[in-house]
Amino acid sequence: MEGTRCWQCGQPTAGALFCPSCNHLQQPTSDYYKFFGLPQKLNLDPGDLQKRFYSLSRQLHPDRFTRSTPTERQYSLEATAILNDGYRVLRDPVSRAEYVLRQRGFDVGEQRSKDVPPELLEEVFELNMALEELKVGDESAREQLEESRARFRSMRDEVDSQLQQLFVRYDESADQDSANAILQEIRGVLNRRRYIRNLVDQVERELAA
Amino acid sequence: MAYSDKVLDHYNNPRNVGSLDKNDPNVGTGMVGAPECGDVMKLQLKVNPETGIIEDAKFKTFGCGSAIASSSLATEMLKGKTVEQALEIKNTAIVQELSLPPVKIHCSVLAEDAIKAAIADYKKKQSALQASQPVSK
Incomplete structure (x- = not known):
């Protein structure tokens, strides 16, 4: 965005949403962090983000521009579209991390099976077997499921705190290489988390049924 | 999105569901999963030690219809092939046979990964076996 000039008056804007010279609205950046005026950190203060969201919402609302060019x-x-999408993505730590990963060139939706730890696969398989037994009316599976639920929940908490630590390390990383290495780790943890979250959901659904 | 008739057929009448003895040295087991949808697929194959031909294959898949159909088809494709021929099986063949839509291509990739993992497991067992007992001629 550096070096861009105002479409209206031709003065440099330095990437600002509103031209510092003539105050006309500029073409918005599609980079959520830049849009919100934030550095690309994985730890964000939710209160600050919300304040920025409300403030930008007021400034950018289409109703304010009905008589503009x-x-x-x-x-x-x-x-406004970028604002809403960006707020939704940045508000949630997981989608925020996925966004940064994508921006840094990591493929997120396209994981291969090698990304999932094998011991977790065994666990998933066993769980699915127990779920199937419960579905056909084998009540002894229920106890096993309750144990699984407790185990998966603690796994999920563990993964979340792991993620939290990685966020801190990413934000403090000194150079691009170490930042990328941490992102690689985050990607692995997110895969694991997705798997575990599915498991928790699945077990909870079955136990509630 | 509608499933193709072939997917439905494999889904409703899956071939070769079950398991083989994973401790049998002639059996290879591949366990793979797709992080994005939580699918998990176990595929096993049994090689005839005399002929080197895959004489049996079984699978058990938890996942969507396409994942089940892909692994069901994979076990059918494996039977009668040598291990080397089995390694040639590509996910595109599964996509074509089942007319999978683009959003379900990862299911066929998963099945290909499962075949590769099962063969890798089989080969690992075989080389461990050969290391422990020298081949007599």
Whole structure:
């Protein structure tokens, strides 16, 4: 965004949403962090993010631009969409981490099986067998499921605190190489977390049924 | 999205569901999973030690219809092949046979991974076996 100039007055904008010279709305960046004026950190203060969201919502609302030029009306629509999507993504730590991963060129939705630890696969398999037994009316499986639920919940908590530590390390990383190495680790932990979350959901659904 | 008839057929009448003795040195076991949807697939194959041909294959898959159909088809494709031929099986063949839509291609990839994992397990067992008992001629 550095080096961009205002579409209206031609003065440099330094990437600001509103031109510092003539105050016209500029084409919004699609980078959520830049859009919210935040450094690319994995730990964000939720209160601060919410404040920025409300403040930007007020400034960018399409109703404020009904009498502006068609260009600004268009930009305000675009900006509002980015604002809402960005807030949704950045608010949640997991989707935020996935967003940073994607931005740094990691493929997130396309994991292969090698990303899942084999011992977890065995666990998943056993759990599914127990779920199937319960479905056909074998009540002895229920106790096993309750144990599984407790185990998976503690696994989930463990993964969450692991993730938290990795976020801190990423935010403190000194250079790009070490940041990327940490992102690689985060990607692995997120895969594990996704798996575990599915398991918790599945067990809870079955036990509630 | 509608499943193709072939997917439905494999889903409703899965071939070769079950398991083989995973401690049998002639059996290879592959366990794979897809992180994005929580699918887990176990595929096993049994090689005839005389002929080197895969004489049996079994699977058990927890997941969507396409994942079940992909692994069911994979076990059918394995039977009668040598281990080397089995390694040639590509996920694209499964995609074509089942007419999988793009969003379900990862299911076929999973099945290919499962075959590879099962063969790797089989080969590992065989080389351990050969290391422990020298081949007599």
